[in-house]
Amino acid sequence: MYLPRESAEHDAASLDMYNGFGGDPARLINAAFALNTIGQFALLVLLATLLLSRAVYHYSSVMFNLLLICLAGSVPQYFLMYAGEIYNPLPPLGLCASQAALIDGLQCAFAVVALCLAIAYMVEFQIVSLTAMQTKYLQRALVALPYLTFLPFSSGVAIFGASHPEQVRHMPNDLTCILHNRTLITATRVVIATLVTLTLSLTTFAILHTLTTRERLYRKRLTVPSFSEAVRIAVFALFQAHLLTLDILRSYIQSDSVRVAYMILQALVPLITALNFGSKAECYQAWKGAAIGLTNKFHKRSCHQSAARDVQREMRINVDKSVCVVVD
Structure with missing residues (x-):
């Protein structure tokens, strides 16, 4: 859902909402929305790959949970966009309070599921x-904890927003409604x-432990912890730290550049998550196999249709010949 630049909503009062985004705020907002949508599609593809592909023979339920929560968390960020209220300084209270509550709860759940993934990694590789x-x-x-974290935080913000x-x-x-209560924030x-x-x-x-025990485990022919998996979790945690830092800065520093940077980084969360955890040989193999299968299926269908057309043409020729013989 892109915002038409020439719509009636783009009057002076609406554009004042995003005067820090430059002379054409719609372009920047649409770009962020497009990045978020691309990331959502990438997450859906990765989730489908983990569920349906035989090439991906092993994946953690906690990892699947992380991707699912990331996908869910990318939706409330653009509630105002979906509802056509992005330029409205006073959107409906129910919409605004719901967005603030969901964002707050899902941000906490997102941080919890990353911690759960690190714990699951340490347990898996002993x-x-x-x-x-x-x-x-x-x-x-570990699977239930993110949802148990989401409920109190989201409910607390929703109740407070309804009463205040x-x-x-x-x-x-700002693309989202937020709760202006310093204590809760x-x-x-x-x-x-x-x-x-x-x-x-x-x-x-985990990374240091993997590096120090790798050789010994190789010699004993025991299961070696996946170094790349630990690095992926660390990179993801660093990304979360950067996002949190920008979120804090935009609240205490009145800087338009910080707000724009946070908006773009927030829009990139689904895509970066999908690329970080989906760039594995197993996933590539699954996608390659799916592409080859679709190509072969299309080729067989084309050959079948071509053969059917040839048969029909031959039958038509035979019928024409028969008609000619009868007439003679």
């Missing part, structure tokens, strides 16, 4: 030793910062 039963229960807990509607606002140079960011720091610490430990 960096942390657990019994089979303990591992089973831990896996279930004047504190839920669509501010200038600070609490949310402290939780996210703590989770991101823990994720970075655990992945750093």
